[in-house]
Amino acid sequence: MRLRLVVSLSVLAFLLSAQLSLAQSWEAHQLEGSASWIDNHNRIAGSAYSFETGTVRAVVWNSDGVIIANLGDGCADFISDSGLVAGVSNSRAVVWDLNGGRTEYDPIDGFTMSRANYVTSSGLVIGVSSYDDLSSVRVYTIWQPDGTAMTVGDLTGDPSFLLWGITDSGVLYGSTKGYNVNQYDTWTSETGFVSHDIPGWVLAISACGNVCGFFPGFRQLVGVDPTELLLPDGAVSAIGYGISDSGYVAGRVDDKAAVWDRDGLVHLLGDGTARKVNNQGTVIGNIQLGAEYNYQGKTVVWVMVPEPSSIIIVLCGFGSVGLLRRKRT
Incomplete structure (x- = not known):
């Protein structure tokens, strides 16, 4: 019984790591202001304009776009x-x-x-x-x-x-x-x-010393040789604007906001530019709105969510563990 349980748990661990990483997607939330940095607790530092007072305030949002700290007049660059x-x-x-x-x-x-x-x-x-x-x-x-x-x-x-x-x-x-x-x-x-x-110019450094940049777009993790950022079929160029300690890279592929996961796979987020990313893969950046909004730019936070198919597979994995245990008894 112990052997079968160990094997089933190993399979489940594989499902958790492989399926969830391969089926990643991101959900966008709009921020009312300009975001500068995101920490590993999904807190976002930046500035918001007050139409009532005509002043700019330094603020901190959560990943839902809700202000959780109003720091007063000024601009926040980092958290x-x-x-x-x-x-x-x-x-x-x-x-x-x-x-x-x-x-x-x-x-x-x-x-x-x-x-x-x-x-x-x-x-x-x-x-x-x-x-x-x-x-x-x-x-x-x-x-x-x-x-x-x-x-x-x-x-x-x-x-x-x-x-x-x-x-x-x-x-x-x-x-x-x-x-x-x-x-x-x-x-x-x-x-x-x-x-x-390095193969290009450095544009970002993470807290532990990972770097990324462009010309060409590249990523270099601490103690590892630099590698070029992968491009989707038909794409021409990539730029890395932000990198996390865990290896995520935020940037752009041609005119699309993009994020590269820890395995180096690229995921397109839509029109715009991804600027910063944290260890959980949460991204902040900008999107360009359409003609009905006079082509204004908006600040966005993209939060990574698992695909429903991945959740089903993982739940099936949990079920298989239970079946193996019942069959043995």
């Missing part, structure tokens, strides 16, 4: 799994928590504005210092948890370093050679700069 939200309010870099806490970070000396783009679980804040929103002069800035600010150039010793992102453990990703194709650099205080060869 961490621990619930820290990075952004800008009243020309200052801000980190909010979901309980109403708020910390401001001043720009480095000589600048008048600051903005936070990312915050690690240890409280390290990454952003920019500038003269105004339209200024072309922006300096990559790192704030320590105590608020001490320094430029990325001062930290790394290379003022020309272009910062593209940071992992949750504090590894800096960017380029020491400008917008150079086929290579990127990482930096830590222990290793200094380390160069990495």
Whole structure:
């Protein structure tokens, strides 16, 4: 009996992994605002415009498009799994928590504005210092948890370093050679700069260090050689705009929003662009509405759902386990 039960459970595990992964689909929910980031709890950070007050508010939605946190005037650029939200309010870099806490970070000396783009679980804040929103002069800035600010150039010793992102453990990703194709650099205080060869340009870095990009569209998981993003029959190009620690990639195939699953299979989501994706495969991005809406763009969250056929197969799998057990007794 034990052997048959073990075998049946193995079959069931296969059904769960294979059938559910092969029969994936996504359900779209529209957001009233602009989404910037999604964490692994399906919380979405962004900004919403208030027609009553004429102001922009930093907000957090759930995956149904319901606002679960109104953080006040400003824009939210990022939300961490621990619930820290990075952004800008009243020309200052801000980190909010979901309980109403708020910390401001001043720009480095000589600048008048600051903005936070990312915050690690240890409280390290990454952003920019500038003269105004339209200024072309922006300096990559790192704030320590105590608020001490320094430029990325001062930290790394290379003022020309272009910062593209940071992992949750504090590894800096960017380029020491400008917008150079086929290579990127990482930096830590222990290793200094380390160069990495890739097939294209990096557009996104996940918290653990996975990267994706384009020219051609590609994905590189930590410790694995980069691979090109698969294209459906007849498609011409792919771009990866966002990548999760689990390996999902959000992007575009020609003019269609697309997501590549952990096995590298591509799924088209409709007209538009997929921007970010989390470990569960939940995607945020934009769609283009038709002529009746004056071709406006809308922010959308796509939530992955199993196909009904997959659910039936899995239920049959559970039933077969029970039958095997009853037959043995």
